[in-house]
Amino acid sequence: xxxxxxxxxxxxxxxxxxxxxxxxxxxxxxxxxxxxxxxxxxxxxxxxxxxxxxxxxxxxxxxxxxxxxxxxxxxxxxxxxxxxxxxxxxxxxxxxxxxxxxxxxxxxxxxxxxxxxxxxxxxxxxxxxxxxxxxxxxxxxxxxxxxxxxxxxxxxxxxxxxxxxxxxxxxxxxxxxxxxxxxxxxxxxxxxxxxxxxxxxxxxxxxxxxxxxxxxxxxxxxxxxxxxxxxxxxxxxxxxxxxxxxxxxxxxxxxxxxxxxxxxxxxxxxxxxxxxxxxxxxxxxxxxxxxxxxxxxxxxxxxxxxxxxxxxxxxxxxxxxxxxxxx
Numbered sequence: 001x002x003x004x005x006x007x008x009x010x011x012x013x014x015x016x017x018x019x020x021x022x023x024x025x026x027x028x029x030x031x032x033x034x035x036x037x038x039x040x041x042x043x044x045x046x047x048x049x050x051x052x053x054x055x056x057x058x059x060x061x062x063x064x065x066x067x068x069x070x071x072x073x074x075x076x077x078x079x080x081x082x083x084x085x086x087x088x089x090x091x092x093x094x095x096x097x098x099x100x101x102x103x104x105x106x107x108x109x110x111x112x113x114x115x116x117x118x119x120x121x122x123x124x125x126x127x128x129x130x131x132x133x134x135x136x137x138x139x140x141x142x143x144x145x146x147x148x149x150x151x152x153x154x155x156x157x158x159x160x161x162x163x164x165x166x167x168x169x170x171x172x173x174x175x176x177x178x179x180x181x182x183x184x185x186x187x188x189x190x191x192x193x194x195x196x197x198x199x200x201x202x203x204x205x206x207x208x209x210x211x212x213x214x215x216x217x218x219x220x221x222x223x224x225x226x227x228x229x230x231x232x233x234x235x236x237x238x239x240x241x242x243x244x245x246x247x248x249x250x251x252x253x254x255x256x257x258x259x260x261x262x263x264x265x266x267x268x269x270x271x272x273x274x275x276x277x278x279x280x281x282x283x284x285x286x287x288x289x290x291x292x293x294x295x296x297x298x299x300x301x302x303x304x305x306x307x308x309x310x311x312x313x314x315x316x317x318x319x320x321x322x323x324x325x326x327x
Contacts, residue, residue: 023050023129024182025102026165030119030127031179033110035265035286037120041219042192043167044174044249048086049128053164056080056095060162061134065142066097069149081166090123092167097141097159105163124167125174125194132162173198175236175247177223181262183252186280186301187225190265191234194219195245199238207233214239222277229255257282264302266292272314273298287311294319 027045034040056070056077065071075083077093094115099105109115118124137158142151173194178184193202199217206226217238225232235248264281272293279285280301287300288308294317301322313319 022102022131023054026106026129026131026163027127027180028182029102029106030165032263033106033119035179040120040122041125041194042176042179043124043127044176044194045180046086046126046128046168046174048084049081049126049166049168050130051084051128052077052080052086053093053128053130053166054132055084055130056093057130057132057162057164060095060097060164061132061137064138064140064157065144065151066095066156066159066162067142067144067149067151068093068095069144069147071142071144071149071151074149077166081168086168086170088168088170090169092118092121092124094118094163094165094167096163097157097161099161099163109165118165118167121167123169125169125172126167128164128166128168130162130164130166134160134162173238173245173247175234175249177234177249177251178262179265180249181251183254184225184262184264185254185257185282186264186278187227187253188277188279189223189225189234189251191221191223191236192219193217193221193236193238194247195238198240198245200240202236202238204234204236211237222273225251225253229253273317293317 031042034042059070060066063072068077078091081088081091094109096105096108099108109119137160139157140154141157142154143156145152176192178189195217196219201214202217203212203214204223205211223234230253231250232253233248233250235246237244237246262282263284264279266287272295274295276297278299278301284304284306285300285302286306286308288311292310293312293314295314297318299320305321305323
């Protein structure tokens with residue numbers, strides 16, 4: 001069995017129990033790579049892009065082909081996104097086959113220049129992922145080597161596992177909690193608010209609660225989730241003074257640490273924390289990069305704490321670190 005990669009870009013399914021988990025792990029790993037490569041904005045997972053990605057992985061597995069173009073219907077990635085209802089300004093797709101885990105397929109994509117470019121592109125705001133396992137795969141996979149949407153071989157495989165990433169930017173300004181991690185053990189979360197080319201002010205709320213006061217727009221913000229374990233919803237309204245746009249995101253608040261990969265990033269350029277706060281993560285808590293300044297009683301709580309350049313403590317600040325698992 002060999003693993004294969006393909007990419008494309010422009011400015012009744014098969015499944016196993018792990019499919020949903022694997023898809024979201026890919027999203028988290030994409031945003032980790034974007035963080036590690038210059039603190040790039042996190043991508044928001046989008047249901048319509050998920051549909052397009054899953055349908056393509058499923059079709060490749062069921063109908064024995066590996067190509068961006070559907071070799072039977074002749075539809076392109078962009079046809080599939082539009083059919084799912086996603087209208088885009090820019091869009092792209094990565095596909096892969098044969099890789100066994102999210103970490104393995106991400107390593108393959110990141111070591112291929114074109115795929116890496118899609119993952120790290122500033123042209124996209126949203127992402128979808130499709131993963132399908134085909135246990136009866138055979139050595140009969142068709143492929144298109146020259147991009148003409150016609151099969152020029154039919155003897156590859158078996159691959160068993162089919163992966164698709166879809167990327168897009170629409171007219172939506174997404175909200176992203178904790179860089180789109182699936183869950184958190186802390187009520188203190190980071191928010192990334194898209195809207196740099198539109199907004200002058202913003203405000204937030206938990207679930208159907210009261211809105212916070214309007215404040216000057218900033219792409220990075222800190223927020224406190226409502227108490228108690230469960231799925232938490234945060235909404236944002238951004239405004240240019242006359243027009244208002246709204247976005248929401250959700251995250252699972254857990255008691256203790258059940259997260260596979262809960263790395264908490266404090267990426268807030270020129271931000272001073274002036275109220276007492278506790279930041280925690282199940283895996284690693286990163287702070288700094290861009291001017292993160294402590295001017296209150298601030299505690300970091302995680303098994304591993306990394307203070308990056310830009311982290312500082314003001315004369316009136318109190319900083320403490322607890323290297324253990326959050327309660």
